[in-house]
Amino acid sequence: MPRLSAKQRHVVAFTINGQPARMDVETRTLATDALRHTLGLTGTHVGCEHGVCGACTIWIDDVPARACLTLAVQLEGRTVRTVEGLAPRADELSVLQAAFRRHHALQCGFCTAGILMSAAALLRERPNPTEAEVREVVGGHLCRCTGYTPIIAAILDAASILQESTANV
Incomplete structure (x- = not known):
């Protein structure tokens, strides 16, 4: 696998809340930042940035994960679910x-x-x-x-x- 530079940019393609997504991110971009700032999914919160508080918990391939400890490039090809994806519809709570x-x-x-x-x-x-x-x-x-x-x-x-x-x- 080629070594990645922190300043390099990468197009990451994955599924988010059942929809295909693509985003262009730097290698060092955290999943929390990409979800919030690139995709506008602000339900995932950034608390401690050390994986301790749990505010950033998402699912990656149906497994809970701390988005603040995950690089956005690690989402490539994965299925991601955020709190925005819990409700069956926009006008209905789960x-x-x-x-x-x-x-x-x-x-x-x-x-x-x-x-x-x-x-x-x-x-x-x-x-x-x-x-x-x-x-x-x-x-x-x-x-x-x-x-x-x-x-x-x-x-x-x-x-x-x-x-x-x-x-x-």
Whole structure:
């Protein structure tokens, strides 16, 4: 594989929220910056820039990943999903998003997108998670506003609703 220079530009082609995308980025551009500034998908937040806070969580090939630790060039040929891709339609919230709304599980909202992405991955893998499993997933995110209790309640509520319906997370 040829060595890449930080200043070189690359066209990266991938799928984002079910749609094809192409962007021209420098080798050193982070996925967070490319998503927010190049594609205008501002739901992915930049918090700590060290992969600790979880605000930048996205899915890459259906696996949660920290976008602040991912280079945009690493998205080449991949399937990416951001919080903007959770809702079934622009005018409708997903079951999980609606549960967050009902339980007031978002205060300032800064951490919410990342938590939603991790929670959706949990519910996809474990449709009936225990409270301990939810706490473990949420424990990978920093929230300074809610105290986590409404977030955990919302995720468990969404799990309950999803078990009784055919809706997607």
